[in-house]
Amino acid sequence: MLGCFNSTKQIDLKRLIFLLAFFSMVITLGNSLHATFRVQKALLIEDTLEANRVYATKLAEITELFLNSVVTQLSFSANYIGTDFDSRVARNNELQRLIKQTSSFNSAVIVNAAGEVLSTAPSSLNLTGFVVESTQARAPLLRKEPYISTPFISPAGNLIISVSHPIFNDVGKYQGFIAASIYLQGDNILNRLLGKHHYSDGSYLYVVDQNKQLIYHVDAVRVGTTIQSNEAIEDAISGKSGVRVLRNSQGIDMLSGYASVPISGWGVVAQRPLKVTLAQLNDTILSVLKSTLPVTILTLLLILVFGSKIAKPLWKLAIGVRAMDRYAQSNVQKIDAWYFEAEHLKQAIVSGTELVGKTIQEYDLDRQKDPLTQLLNRRGMLAKLEYFQSIKKPYSVIALDIDHFKRINDKFGHDVGDQVIRTLAELMLSSAREQDVICRTGGEEFAIFLPNVDIGQAVSIAERLRVDVSNHLFPPVAKVNISLGVAYSSRTECNFHQVLKNADKALYDAKRGGRNRTAVTDCEAA
């Protein structure tokens, strides 16, 4: 049925609704994913920076505690040795205890005020009698106070930091110092402390001294190298803690948290690559998309079904209006216009169709009427005759014509002629029965159809009319006469055109016979 419509390039309502829904869903989904992405990204960055700051602060505090405890241990040893500085056994025993009792140090030495190494632990260091010369190694002699060195290469060839404490005897005379070393590239407690907390999610940690030299790094090879142009390090070694998004020496964007170790002026930096952090976000967005996709597809299917339900009554209404035949109205009435606009459209179509039908009917009736007399014209008459023919009833026909009507027109004018025609029509109507049909078949010619009236009765009716007309006063014409021809058919098969023709023939006879009279022709006789 729908195929009767020419396919055009215009989109139909069902597709329109679907596309509208589809695009609004795509835009809404895209927008919410974008918003989620932005919010989550900001949150992730913020959380990671904060986690790294907390982590760096925690490790800085642990390192601070460790260095403090190291200084305390050395202080204890220095006090102990100060009372018996000249005893080699006492010195060696104390150094052995220091190394073995804690795993804080890799080695320890006692140096006298002249810079000569008096004792070492382990003894395998083979440094006894060695006079320290390097600036780093001699720094404690000059400072005469607890001191944590910057990294340097020890006489034994290891990259170390040294923690030293001055030794004074009972009377407060400076004897030298005790120094313990931590091998930065070897196994030691500092290394284990920092390495132990290392995350396995791409995060890593490093520690620099006040000269930006790496003291600890997850990649041990880098220990001892110096890092330049790093704002997190600059901040940390100047005693600040905080967060920064920065690019590292390998050109990787990092989310860094940092803190300082006040006792040594070191900086601790914990960081995680931005890319690794955001990879997590892509997974989140993907899982959001996956979880919303089934509902989205289901919604679109529902919209497709609903769209066709919305479009269906409109299609049917359009088809109904297109047909515009006598069944159209009842077909339209049957359409299930289930929503407000469709129901209104349906009602509008029904009343519009009714109005059009009525107008056409009125127009048809007008076309069948003579405007001057309001009698049926020739078209109306033929329609009526078809009806008479179809019901197969006998009937008589009277054809009549005003005598010498041309003279009336000529003498009194056309308007008077019209008035005579109107008055004659009224006279005919006043004497007619309800079932009789009176028509104006021409200018001053008329026909009267008399159902169930035989020829005798028809002649009487014609005569009575003729007499009535001749007795009637038509001002200003005064008297008007008419001539009449009567025909009849009792035989249903007698064609009504033939009956009419017979009546006309009788009228012609009446005219020829001198006018103002009635003549008869029988259908069977014709």
Ligand SMILES: Nc1nc2c(ncn2[C@@H]2O[C@H](COP(=O)(O)OP(=O)(O)OP(=O)(O)O)[C@@H](O)[C@H]2O)c(=O)[nH]1
């Ligand atoms: N006023 C008026 N005159 C009409 C109308 N229709 C036709 N006529 C005139 O009627 C006249 C008919 O003239 P004719 O056909 O010669 O017939 P007649 O004068 O009646 O003569 P007979 O029929 O032979 O008696 C013509 O002059 C037409 O112009 C009309 O509607 N109004």
